[in-house]
Amino acid sequence: MICFDDVIAIGLIKSFTAAGLQVPEHLSVVGFDDIELTTFPLSSVSIPTYDGGKALARKLFDRIFGKEAGSYEHMTLQEKLIVRSSVKPIYPQ
Template sequence: LVDDAYLSRARRRLPAVLVNHCEYPAAVAIDQTLGMKQAVAHLVGLGHARIAYVTLGQRSSSNTLRQRGYEQGLAEAGLPRDEQLIVPGNGGMDGGEQAVAQLLALAEMPTAVVCYNDRTAIGVIQALHQRGLQVPEDISVIGFDDLEIAAFYVPSLTTVRQPDMELGRRAARMLFDQIQGRNVTAETLAPELIVRNSTGPNS
């Protein structure tokens, strides 16, 4: 977490640009809420109605934005928000594994899981496989970030891609503009849903 008062003091002394910190005036960020809405809409389009979300498990702006997208996606599809389907992870594979234990203990388990990030999603898939469940035949899983491993994991991971190179380019340009004395405003970039083999129709 970044202290806003510190940022304000620092910005008066030196040009600065933050990445994925949308509240800051000089910032470039991904629309993380939109990304999670895209993930939910994809699952709804495949016939899923009982969709779980594995969170970061701690306070962070990115987790807040992604969970907001999950909840908005459900609402736009006319699906209820079920508190039991929102379970904490920790951003790592072990957090995904722990979340699966909690989800499978429910009287009615989900047919799909969206995860805070790709590492969590891979942990979810591993835990499901260990319990004899197949992805996506039994449960669909979606990550967020599109790490390199996402394309090569088995099954390859459906995920939300963040345009990191473009983020870097925009941030560098914004920093240069500040150095030149030009005014800058925050920019938000759209993510992209990358559909691979970890999602399928609700059986």
């Protein structure tokens, strides 16, 4: 299961555990945001939010102070999949 964020992923894991299923033996779970969790080693997609915020703030200040006149550009942040024990490998090594 791929969840919208890590909080939903943890809720899903708790629900499946309460139903007698085990992660990752019965179901692999991946979250999004890579928040710090001490209760379960959740696999998650991490995005560089600090770097993205810094770049957006720089663009905003450039626009406010007239260094950039109305141009728009697409910005892509480099995400990273952090694999932990909530995912069972398809091909064991």
